Amino acid sequence: MIDQSLVKSGFDAEVLFGNRYIKYLLLNSIETGGLPLNLDIPVPNEDTGEVKILTINIYVPEDYVRNYVPNSGAQIPCRCK
Secondary structure (H helix, E strand, O other), X not given: OOOHHHOOOOOOOOOOOOHXXXXXXXXXXXXXXXXXXXEEEEEEOOOOOOEEEEEEEOOOOOOOOOOOOOOOOOOOOOOOO
16 A cells, blocks of 8 residues: 555655666567667757767567567567667
8 A cells, every 4th residue: 555645745645666667668668669779869968068879788688478479570660769
């Protein structure tokens, strides 16, 4: 049970997610193409105005349990430019 006196967000409902649920939600987003495996984010330097590119690579673990057999011939979704 959640102690409602600790709810401070001001929303009508709050939902608690465990780390396993969040992990599988993110993995689902990757496998369906909603979250790319590579992200390039421009980061401006406030002093010089120079913009550097921050590259984030997401590595999908191989040890999680699926409820289906993945298609080995399927293409990994890519949002390449």
